[in-house]
Amino acid sequence: MRTLWWVLGFVLVGGFGLGYGAGKSLHTERISGSAGDVLEDDPVGRLKVFIYELPSKYNKKILQKDPRCLNHMFAAEIFMHRFLLSSPVRTLNPEEADWFYTPIYTTCDLTPNGLPLPFKSPRMMRSAIQLIASNWPYWNRTEGADHFFVVPHDFGACFHYQEEKAIERGILPLLQRATLVQTFGQRNHVCLKDGSITIPPYAPPQKMQAHLIAQDTPRSIFVYFRGLFYDVNNDPEGGYYARGARAAVWENFKDNPLFDISTDHPTTYYEDMQRAIFCLCPLGWAPWSPRLVEAVVFGCIPVIIADDIVLPFADAIPWEEIGVYVAEADVPNLDTILTSIPIDVILRKQRLLANPSMKQAMLFPQPAQSGDAFHQILNGLARKLPHDNSVFLKPGEKMLNWTAGPVGDLKPW
Template sequence: MSSDINGEHDMDGKPVLPLRPEAPLWSTGADKELIYAKNEIINAPLASDDPDLYAPLFRNVSIFKRSYELMERLLKVFIYHDGAKPIFHSPELKGIYASEGWFMKLMETNQNFVVRDPNRAHLFYLPYSSRQLEHNFYVPGSNTIEPLSIFVKNYINMISTKYSYWNRTKGADHFFVACHDWGPYTTKLHDELRRNTIKVLCNADLSEGVFIRGKDVSLPETFLRAPRRPLRDIGGRPVAQRTILAFFAGQMHGRVRPVLLKYWGDKDADMRIYSRLPRRITRRRNYVQHMKSSRYCICPMGYEVNSPRIVEAIYYECVPVIIADNFVLPFDDALNWSAFSVVVAERDVPKLKEILLAIPESQYVTLQSNVKRVQKHFLWHPNPVKYDIFHMILHSVWFSRVNQIQIE
């Protein structure tokens, strides 16, 4: 999180491109509250020891704490009721699209942030599912997602014609949440949606010109096997019982995984890299047990930069090793990922074991301890709790909107 909320310098003092959105067509009381919040965050008091926030996990814990406090106190979200199921208001709570589904479910039933009066809102939520778009509009074998993009464009055009709220900011105070790989691409036929809206995306790829760092939000991809028990299997073995140096098992799609398998598949007893776990191995230890027993869990990109393995590693208290160039990591505005993960450039896959072994034992122990500490920020709860993943997503959207508001 930048210590200069205007975005002119990052935490290390390096200049970054400032966001200069167009001024709203007219001002509201919500705008005045955002200006107040921005001033408060800029002048955030130094955070004293907070038992709920471990400072090394954050880019700037003082700014995060003050921003979160103001979100809790001020933030109001209006949810459009337009749109028929299943595309709208139909959360998918199981599998790799669970992030967008759980956020939708918890946002739509929230009584703390949601308001019925849009004139009080700081943010406007567009409650459609990118997974349902794919399921209902993609024609298998067609190799085009244009029908999905057309649907989204028509929906935004309807919203902007029926209500005045989109046009006031040209979509800058609107947001949607999409975990499907195609989420970013479905915005391309509507310029204001692509350029202005806060896009909360699992596929947070800087190289494609859709995800805009400092405005858009990188959404953690969470794979949930049991929606009724989202916290099932959380936890892992202590350091002394983590006998595997590095582990990965998964499909060999994308540009990184085949290289990973080429260099490390069945090549080294310390590097347990598989395209599929052999049955002779799963009889003794299944996929989850491997993650719980490994020091490092390899999280390579697939077709796109995001991977559910990053959050799985955190759930199973295994240090994630992230291999995905141009990927903006989840909650990058707030969290200091170097405190609890290892990022390896795609070109360095051949040196992967050397890189991991070069990490001193004391540093590894700190990384693994911090994985356990950061875990609570990635957990789904049927009833959200402070600082959990629901609130972290909402905070990132709030912080983005505050960051965009102009102080006269």
């Protein structure tokens, strides 16, 4: 079986480009039915968004202090703001708005190593909500039920990078009625609010475009992964990080010739993904990572190892048909699982991944392009309209507790 796969690896479909700026491949397939239709929806004309004008200390000044925020995987909050400012769905008349958007860059507080610290985020968010509630009447009509916030941190609006601490904090109380646009999604988790829109993390489109290789390059790597298997600094005993799934990948397959896995991050990383049939997308500290975006963009079948994950735009992208789900407990059987997938199934997944609209939906390009992640977010908001009358509060009615949460959150920001 292994020999057979090594031979097949050289004849399976090669790379397909990023969808935009690349020639259209003949080896593509459109997903049939509602998923494909939703993916190609046009949100323009179906909703209007009012953008609150906040003091620059909530957004632009934070970015000026540390421009690295433009390139990390949480940058969707910045680019979504820029997109909406010039979007045809924007309205300057709040009385006709379907949705209200508050542009706050809550993840742009970075350590010297570039890791975002979420400790100020609850105070920032609370301060901004106090501001809009004091200066405009729209928040108080619904206590945020017709407002959306982009919260792309590890555990969304729970605002902590360690899961147990995030669970302990819970979603910021003032956001309990708002719609959250977030990268985090895991079923039955306190940090995933009902009605949230799960989005892909930010991956730099121009950088990926610069690393495209010839579309007919054979896929000679069977399984590819680059990244940590153990986080020795934060999890010295090795059982908590990635719930042990990454450690299991390494221990079981480090010497397996079908698996090209390493902690090294070569300069050919993007090129290697375009030469691979399967790309592992295991959970880390959170269940998601930019590898999922990179795999889809480069036509490498994502192997999703994250139990109960809620994937980006799951009502539009047919994840079951383009990817492979492997339970965390089944990681020791990865070689058997992947080599048992029929060739015709592999080829169909590759043809679906070759569809430019599939790639476009995972990206935040500048300028925005039809069908991209910006538009998928708007599609998600449009599908939640019209708002039910129950979102509007009766005169004097209150539902949110402004003094709930840790004492530190209540300090002025």
